Amino acid sequence: MESANQGLLSDAMTDVPVDSAAAARTSAPEGLTLAEEEELRSELAKVEEEIGTLRQVLAAKERHCGELKRKLGLTPLDGLKQNLSKSWHDVQVSNAYVKTSEKLGEWNDKVTQSDFYKKTQETLSQAGQKTSAALSNVGSAISRKLGDMRNSATFKSFEDRVGTIKSRVVGSRENSTEGLHSPSGAGDKPPQDNAPF
Secondary structure (H helix, E strand, C coil): CHHHHHHHHHHHHHCCCCCHHHHHHHHCCCCCCHHHHHHHHHHHHHHHHHHHHHHHHHHHHHHHHHHHHHHHCCCHHHHHHHHHHHHHHHHHHCHHHHHHHHHHHHHHHHHHHCHHHHHHHHHHHHHHHHHHHHHHHHHHHHHHHHHHHHCCHHHHHHHHHHHHHHHHHHHHHHHHHHHCCCCCCCCCCCCCCCCCC
8 A cells, every 4th residue: 555655656746846956955054064064964864863773672672571571471451550550659659649638638637626517517416316216216106007007907807818718719729629620631630730829
């Protein structure tokens, strides 16, 4: 794909006239002699070449580092954890963090020692105790009412009726399986019990 683009660029570039003398005149800053400019250009070329070499060396070192980490079983997540841990430690020992922590501690002491805070804390504590007592009383009252209702004649009558109906249904089923014959003609097999009870 790059070669296709280079072909397009080279075709487009052939149409543009280049005046190298004009380019050299416009790129040279005023106040430099031709020898100084040539020396600076030579130094620039050397520095750019060194940068390229250093990039290649760095890439090779990074590959080697990755191979060593892979052999040691270290994952990128381990490195991230280590970096985060170190960064958090650096934050905690920084002057800004230490000063902020001290200031917040001072404010906390001032707030917790203030009369307003103490009164609010006492009021909330009393409100919590009263609410707890009220809920306990409501729970006791509900339990008492349910107990009274269970001991009432109406509930006992209802309970007896449900028990009687259940015993009739279950009892009649047990008795009826012995004498009933299936309409399909398989009278030897008792019907299956799929009762929800």
